[in-house]
Amino acid sequence: MTTPSSTSAGLTVDVANARPRFRPWRVVGGTIIAIILLQVVVFLVTNERLEWDVVAQYLFDPTVLSGLAMTIFLTIVGMVIGSVLGTVIAAGQLSDFAPVRWICQLYVGIFRGIPPLVQLIFWFNLAYLVPRITIGVPFGPELYSWSANDLISPLTAAIIGLSLHEGAYMSEIVRSGILAVDPGQRDAAKAMGFSGRQTFMRVVLPQSMRVIIPPTGSQFIALLKGTSLVSVIAMGDLLHSVQVIYNRTYQVVPLLLVAVVWYLFVVTLLTMGQRRIERYFGRGYDRAATTAPRTGSIRTMLTGAVPLPEPAGGRGVGRGRRTTKGDRR
Amino acid sequence: MSASNTESRTVLEALGVTKRFGETLALDGVDLSVSEGDVVAILGPSGSGKSTLVRCLHQLESIDGGAMYLDGELLGFEEHRGGIRPRSDRQIERQRRQMGMVFQQFNLFPHWSVLRNITEAPVKVHGVPMAEARARALELLDRVGLADKADAHPRQLSGGQQQRVAIARAVAPNPRVILFDEPTSALDPELVDEVLAVMKSLASTGITMVVVTHEMAFAREVADRCVFMAGGRVIEEGASAEFFTQPRTERLRSFLSRYSEGQREGEEVQA
Ligand SMILES: Nc1ncnc2c1ncn2[C@@H]1O[C@H](COP(=O)(O)OP(=O)(O)OP(=O)(O)O)[C@@H](O)[C@H]1O
Ligand SMILES: [Mg+2]
Numbered sequence A: 001m002t003t004p005s006s007t008s009a010g011l012t013v014d015v016a017n018a019r020p021r022f023r024p025w026r027v028v029g030g031t032i033i034a035i036i037l038l039q040v041v042v043f044l045v046t047n048e049r050l051e052w053d054v055v056a057q058y059l060f061d062p063t064v065l066s067g068l069a070m071t072i073f074l075t076i077v078g079m080v081i082g083s084v085l086g087t088v089i090a091a092g093q094l095s096d097f098a099p100v101r102w103i104c105q106l107y108v109g110i111f112r113g114i115p116p117l118v119q120l121i122f123w124f125n126l127a128y129l130v131p132r133i134t135i136g137v138p139f140g141p142e143l144y145s146w147s148a149n150d151l152i153s154p155l156t157a158a159i160i161g162l163s164l165h166e167g168a169y170m171s172e173i174v175r176s177g178i179l180a181v182d183p184g185q186r187d188a189a190k191a192m193g194f195s196g197r198q199t200f201m202r203v204v205l206p207q208s209m210r211v212i213i214p215p216t217g218s219q220f221i222a223l224l225k226g227t228s229l230v231s232v233i234a235m236g237d238l239l240h241s242v243q244v245i246y247n248r249t250y251q252v253v254p255l256l257l258v259a260v261v262w263y264l265f266v267v268t269l270l271t272m273g274q275r276r277i278e279r280y281f282g283r284g285y286d287r288a289a290t291t292a293p294r295t296g297s298i299r300t301m302l303t304g305a306v307p308l309p310e311p312a313g314g315r316g317v318g319r320g321r322r323t324t325k326g327d328r329r
Numbered sequence B: 001m002s003a004s005n006t007e008s009r010t011v012l013e014a015l016g017v018t019k020r021f022g023e024t025l026a027l028d029g030v031d032l033s034v035s036e037g038d039v040v041a042i043l044g045p046s047g048s049g050k051s052t053l054v055r056c057l058h059q060l061e062s063i064d065g066g067a068m069y070l071d072g073e074l075l076g077f078e079e080h081r082g083g084i085r086p087r088s089d090r091q092i093e094r095q096r097r098q099m100g101m102v103f104q105q106f107n108l109f110p111h112w113s114v115l116r117n118i119t120e121a122p123v124k125v126h127g128v129p130m131a132e133a134r135a136r137a138l139e140l141l142d143r144v145g146l147a148d149k150a151d152a153h154p155r156q157l158s159g160g161q162q163q164r165v166a167i168a169r170a171v172a173p174n175p176r177v178i179l180f181d182e183p184t185s186a187l188d189p190e191l192v193d194e195v196l197a198v199m200k201s202l203a204s205t206g207i208t209m210v211v212v213t214h215e216m217a218f219a220r221e222v223a224d225r226c227v228f229m230a231g232g233r234v235i236e237e238g239a240s241a242e243f244f245t246q247p248r249t250e251r252l253r254s255f256l257s258r259y260s261e262g263q264r265e266g267e268e269v270q271a
Helices: A024-046 A054-061 A062-093 A099-115 A114-126 A154-179 A185-190 A196-233 A238-249 A251-281 A287-293 A298-303 B050-057 B089-098 B114-124 B130-143 B161-169 B191-202 B216-222 B238-243 B249-258 B264-268
Strands: A132-136 A142-145 B011-023 B025-033 B039-043 B063-069 B077-080 B083-086 B097-100 B177-181 B206-211 B225-230 B233-239
Touching: A054 A251, A062 A099, A062 A154, A062 A196, A062 A238, A062 A251, A099 A287, A114 A154, A154 A196, A185 B097, A196 A238, A196 A298, A196 B264, A238 A251, B011 B050, B025 B050, B025 B063, B025 B191, B025 B206, B025 B233, B039 B050, B039 B216, B050 B177, B050 B206, B063 B089, B077 B089, B097 B161, B114 B130, B114 B161, B130 B161, B161 B191, B191 B206, B206 B216, B216 B238, B225 B238, B225 B249, B233 B238, B233 B249
Parallel strands: B039 B206, B039 B225, B097 B177, B177 B206
Antiparallel strands: A132 A142, B011 B025, B011 B063, B077 B083, B225 B233
16 A cells, blocks of 8 residues: 655655654653652651651541541532532523522522531521421411421531532533533424423433533532531531541641541542543544543653554544534524 | 325415514514425525524424414414413424424434434324334434434534434424425535435425525425515515526516526525
8 A cells, every 4th residue: 555755865755664753851841740759759758747657547447437428428418419409500590581590590699609618607507597497388377397406407507508509509510511502402302392391301401411520520529628617517527537536636747648548539539430421421522532542651751752543434424514604694 | 296286285374474583573574385295495595584484483483473373273372362372381392293393503412323313202202102213213214325324423424414314303203394494504515415315305205395495406396386585575486487487576586597607605695
């Protein structure tokens, strides 16, 4: 197949035989990064005040583990309730019935605007404002009634506070995801006779997921760390549990490191999960994304040589679809 | 087909339909009558309201005046205590299910396979059993020449292939009428013919079609009747044979002459 051509010097050219190019600035940059990394490692290993033996001793301490479990539980519950709430509020913000739109915008304005710490304290002290919680006919007879003190424990206050706060953020994420879906998709769904609900659940929401997932991953991680706020209302989360220990033993630094290790571990797991979910919802969108060559190894960093991608099967139909051509409006 | 037109009944009808977008009067008293089995082509310069008309007929846009009927049933509104009022969403959805639509930009659902794009409406809104819907979808895919693409995703197809899938999707639930809004305008020239061929074979099955198009040859050859719109009004309509050979209005004559000069861009000039 290949018919090598010749240069003016009579040299036979075939780029397959090219030598990698030497890139001096990459060598300089790589060296600097290596030195910095080495220093950090040396600091972590040799600094005795970090007391790694104490870290190891408490890493799997039952108190710490139960704190970790509570942190994960609160994160998941907050995220699930927050996502459902956020989706409903996002749909409400895009409703064509103005009062629904207003109330949803008001919700977002309030719960995104008040610091979560203040919200937690507020919910925890709800009984002060509302001694009894009552379900009944508005301005009419009561059907059920509870004492707010019985209903609001640190746990319920934490769940309510975190979920409402999360719901406000999630609604903005979901709303931007919905707006990113081509309006033609909604037209097509309606044209097929889908109800508003079917259109939203089957066509709009699945496609908006691609846009929703990445910021939701960040949101999940922010919430994981945000649960540390519940220690102020005496909830036994991860941070609270190490605080309880170092208040007794005064080993503040190593115990905070215990918490750090666990936070980083869970965040890493979450990030890996996020990548998988992104790939799942990205299917049918970009065929190149999964087959793109990986760049950035040490070797390619220094030489700039990129492994050749596998030739794509068949001709690349549909990639260069011209969509603007018919848009004369 | 034309021979039976006189006896066949009206499927879709618009009477004095008006539609406003803010200050713009996009439709200004449009009358249209589509008989069973007919192919009606809607022609006209850009901005004349062709897309708006088909979108209104399919109730993707609400209308501001006039009335539209499908098989004699008032679209979008119902009689109520001696007057009329808007129908419920469910009623409107039921009416939409009796029509199909093919869009300029295809609008296939990219997150579903080709097969699911076609089976979803029959299964989920018409209650057809999955096996039956599947068999019909495969048969339709075969008819549009894409039997081997059932499991592909829309983005893996060329524009022409996507539009043929979109046509199969619109046909699948057996609608009373299919509306096409410039089905070939977003396609590269070499892909236009494959879509027109599918539409032509569809027309020969006797299904009622309303086709907004700039493809004069297609309109002349396949359409039974042609409608010329400009400025939100129907300027002229008639059987396609006379429509092209003996235009009655000056506007249609100059519109047609721009095409016969072979300038496809002629459509961009406001009549
Ligand atoms: N959603 C909208 N909002 C505001 N104005 C609109 C909207 N849709 C259409 N119009 C206006 O209505 C008029 C008719 O537009 P329409 O899209 O129906 O024209 P068309 O005949 O389909 O043109 P083309 O051949 O370019 O597709 C135009 O003046 C257009 O600007
Ligand atoms: Mg148009």
